[in-house]
Amino acid sequence: MKRINEAAIPAESDVKKLHIIENLCDFCGTCVAVCPEDCIYLKETTIRIDFQLCTLCMNCVKVCPINIIEPLNNEESL
């Protein structure tokens, strides 16, 4: 029996590795398309990264057509 696959909004994490400028996001899904860990949650106008799964490969940072994902220094994590 295959496991349940569901998209749940990841909980706000203590350690934020990347910052998305949400109010500028176009929700185009490019970041989701290249994420090897499938840790970007995108639903209509909500975008969130599950930092428990994120390996900081930087694919999303590189490909965003409007450059609104930025890496954070961990000392700056919220």
Added chain:
Amino acid sequence: MKNLFEERYDVIVVGGGPGGSTAARTAAQGGLKTLMLEKDRDIGIPVRCAEGVSLERIKSFIEIDNKFIDDYIHTVRFIAPSGIALQINVNNEIGVVLNRKVFDLELAKLAASAGANVFTRCCVTGIRREGKLIEVMFEHFGKLYSAKTNILIGADGVETMVGRWAGLKTRIPLTDIETCYQYLLFHPDIKEGCSDFYFGNEVAPGGYLWIFPKGGNCANVGLGINYSRAKGKLKHAKEFLDKFIHKKYPGASILSSIAGSVPSARVPKRIVDDNVMLVGDAALQADPLTGGGIASAIIAGKHAGKTAIDAHNKGDFSQKLLNKYHKLWHNEIGKRFVINYRLKLAVFKLTDDTFNRAAVVLNKIPFEERSLTKVFQTALSNEPKLMMDIIKAFLK
């Protein structure tokens, strides 16, 4: 009050674009009880697409009507980095610029009139296997619903979740995705009927910039780049586009502005699982050389729908049977993309110097002989191994 959704369908299609609508329509025409779910508020909006398509490829799926055609293209030009323009002889192949808000809506109406149930504002949140069926969970106006089906067709775009949930390898490596930005631009210099393509490592590294006229001095002006080819300071699609517009169309008005991406990949070996088929951008079925995905998605939708009918007739929903869909799509259009992927890799690596020299040489050839084949042969003349590919790519 009657329930909006039933508990069980023969086919559930996720995604209401051209691929999804064609799959739903074909399945419904075959008598299958079909549900199509679109997450956005409207079919056809937003338009994340340059909207260019060959008329020949869509004719058999929909009666051609000017209500969804914004312009007919009679002139195609390639512009080299030096600025030299090269007019291409497209040998009477008619290209059009669609109004996809209307086009997608017409395709969805055809699905509905064939008997499919179509709903917007339905966002699929997950799937699970329940015995021999798949249960699809979705949200509509804040309420959670679920429905079971023998066949799930994922036509949910480049950021496909159905693909991920079915365990199919649809995540795209950085070398195989074109990240894009596009404006609907108004400018007095924009003329109808003429489609320009700009190449070069400064204007659109690993891709190209397109100008697709939409009538009334407007055009879709957009570009796709590949990050791995962006060697300079600029790295993101919008930056490249803004630089171009600032120079070429100063003072332009912007009537629409959108980001998106297009796979320029080889289709994965598996786009099918037990009870599941992926269609269109979700299956990476865009032409890797041009990025064109509309016709490919429609053809895939047709074959997925037909295979769904076959599966129901035989009571067999296994990956083995459903894989016939992939073979049918491959034979009709996919096999050209294998060649086009190799051409893409070669074109990716061309220097601005090569583009410029090719433009000078090709301009000396009389227009009657200036076909796309000739263009590629000249540009890739340093790659003799690709000559067969070039010839095969452009043989109809």
